[in-house]
Amino acid sequence: MTKPVITAYKWVPPFAQGLVRDTRARWAFEEVGIDYEVDVIDLPYAKSEAHRRFQPFGQIPTYSDGKVEIFESGAIVLHIASLAPGLLPDDPAGRARAVQWAIAALNSIEPFVQQLAVVDVFEADRDWSKARRPKVIEDLKGRLTDLEAALGDGEWLDGDGFTAGDLMMVSVLRALRNTGVLDGFPKLAAYIARGEARPAFKKAIADHMAVFAAAA
Incomplete structure (x- = not known):
């Protein structure tokens, strides 16, 4: 697996800062100790056909590691949790x-x-x-x-x-x-x-x- 990459917005209004859903993926990576990279995109690109081929609703975050490409923060967090101990119990x-x-x-x-x-x-x-x-x-x-x-x-x-x-x-x-x-x-x-x-x-x-x- 290559180093995972998630997408995040370059800017959002102040009321949304700290709440955008890339925070969920970032937090999961930190909890399980997996290094990752962030592809910072702007809103026009998020709504572009190029991004929509990956994320059909024109949103962030997305996740890619060379083998797995997924969107939706919940799916991303659960996938990250499956990669290393820390977020999912053993039993x-x-x-x-x-x-x-x-x-x-x-x-x-x-x-x-x-x-x-x-x-x-x-x-x-x-x-x-x-x-x-x-x-x-x-x-x-x-x-x-x-x-x-x-x-x-x-x-x-x-x-x-x-x-x-x-x-x-x-x-x-x-x-x-x-x-x-x-x-x-x-x-x-x-x-x-x-x-x-x-x-x-x-x-x-x-x-x-x-x-x-x-x-x-």
Whole structure:
């Protein structure tokens, strides 16, 4: 396998910096100790036919290592996790639960988080956004209540071991920063803080933010 390469954006608006999904791949690489490279692209190239042949939706990140070429941050994180120890337990049941939580982050939590971003940021100027926001908040808090109950008093979602499931869940929940939604969920707020305190996360986010500093 040649050194893996992921794609990342050269620049995004300040509100999105620190949250773009290449952070998930970067974090996974750091957790398992695999060196990687980053192909920094701009938005016009991301939407080009050349990139769409690799990523049909014109997004990032993508992953390539000479043998495997994939897109979607969840698929990339799980693939990276399969390459070296650190993010997937050795026992089959534990591995399955780690994958379960990674998928739960993407399917059961992130759509509700994204709806808040839609009404607060991406379509805040639409007439219906203000009226819809209370329902968006209600639905999101319902999912967070369920998630906090599942976490309980545990350090991580499956006990004492940090897994790819936690990496994905923390990554998704980080998008709620500065929204006030997590004020009523102290266990989830502490859970996110534990994830962000990991050395691998700190290295990944620093490298992510350095791209934007270089473009400034």
